[in-house]
Amino acid sequence: MDLQALSDFNLVAAHGGFGRASRVTGRPKATLSRRVAELEQSLGVRLIERGSQSLRLTDEGRALHERTDGLLSEIAEAGEAVVLGASTPRGRLRVSAPVVFAHVALGRIGARFALAYPEVQLDIVAEDRKVDPVEDGYDLIIRIDPAPDERLVGRRFLNDERLIVAPPGMRRPSPTADGEELAVKAVLLSASSQTAAWRLGSGAEPDVVLKPEPVLRLSSLLMVRDAVLAGAGVALLPKLLVADDIAAGRLAYWGTLRGPAVEIWALQSSRRLIGAKVRAFLDVLEKAFPEKVFVPTI
Numbered sequence: 001m002d003l004q005a006l007s008d009f010n011l012v013a014a015h016g017g018f019g020r021a022s023r024v025t026g027r028p029k030a031t032l033s034r035r036v037a038e039l040e041q042s043l044g045v046r047l048i049e050r051g052s053q054s055l056r057l058t059d060e061g062r063a064l065h066e067r068t069d070g071l072l073s074e075i076a077e078a079g080e081a082v083v084l085g086a087s088t089p090r091g092r093l094r095v096s097a098p099v100v101f102a103h104v105a106l107g108r109i110g111a112r113f114a115l116a117y118p119e120v121q122l123d124i125v126a127e128d129r130k131v132d133p134v135e136d137g138y139d140l141i142i143r144i145d146p147a148p149d150e151r152l153v154g155r156r157f158l159n160d161e162r163l164i165v166a167p168p169g170m171r172r173p174s175p176t177a178d179g180e181e182l183a184v185k186a187v188l189l190s191a192s193s194q195t196a197a198w199r200l201g202s203g204a205e206p207d208v209v210l211k212p213e214p215v216l217r218l219s220s221l222l223m224v225r226d227a228v229l230a231g232a233g234v235a236l237l238p239k240l241l242v243a244d245d246i247a248a249g250r251l252a253y254w255g256t257l258r259g260p261a262v263e264i265w266a267l268q269s270s271r272r273l274i275g276a277k278v279r280a281f282l283d284v285l286e287k288a289f290p291e292k293v294f295v296p297t298i
Contacts, residue, residue, distance in 0.1 A: 008036060009064070010068060011025060013061065014069065017055045088276065093140070103222065154268060159261040163246075164255050165242050180209070185234065197212075198212060200254060200256060
């Protein structure tokens with residue numbers, strides 16, 4: 001397979017057309033069209049459906065683009081590293097992260113990285129949808145309690161906890177001798193279809209079992225936190241989101257939900273090597289949490 005023709009095909013696929021690819025790269029549109037046609041002829045399949053107004057990848061073209069675009073980028077990075085005699089982080093680095101984690105930590109971490117590695121153009125996208133690093137064009141994705149996935153590799157860099165928090169003036173129920181569930185007015189996520197009891201403890205005291213009675217449902221954890229700050233009721237929220245409010249007295253800490261720690265992972269496609277820019281970002285990320293436990297100030 002002609003690697004230059006394959007590279008031209010991936011340029012056209014990534015930019016959605018011969019004209020756009022030509023304008024972005026400065027390569028003649030006719031050259032790009034010819035090289036893609038030669039690639040199609042050598043493979044014996046059509047990769048692109050050409051219409052009068054639009055361009056669409058065939059199933060074969062989409063599969064080829066997904067499997068080779070990242071590999072060609074790695075080859076280019078490897079060649080650049082050899083020429084320079086060093087693996088200096090450079091180029092664009094795209095990171096996807098959950099909204100709450102990005103809101104709490106990645107502004108400061110991103111600033112540290114940008115100052116330390118000025119040749120890298122860091123792009124952090126805060127989103128709660130489940131992204132695919134190859135299809136969505138991310139070098140690294142951050143996930144909370146990810147399910148096993150053979151397409152992804154990475155490392156856990158942080159543990160977090162789920163805390164029960166309440167407005168400061170709200171009375172915390174006392175535990176009962178028989179472990180009776182105690183009803184409390186609660187603010188829940190809209191996605192929570194069930195209201196399972198919360199078993200919590202706070203040190204040496206006996207566990208308290210709370211039965212949340214929804215008074216308000218909201219679609220994001222940030223909104224839930226704000227509603228508790230406004231006095232609407234209690235909520236189950238990640239420590240990384242409410243630690244500063246607890247320390248400042250804006251929220252009352254009632255206890256920690258019993259159960260395993262929440263794990264936060266940095267992952268990338270298993271089909272790609274860890275490049276210098278990804279390795280550098282992981283290093284900055286892990287140094288922000290040296291004990292792998294969230295603390296309010298980093």
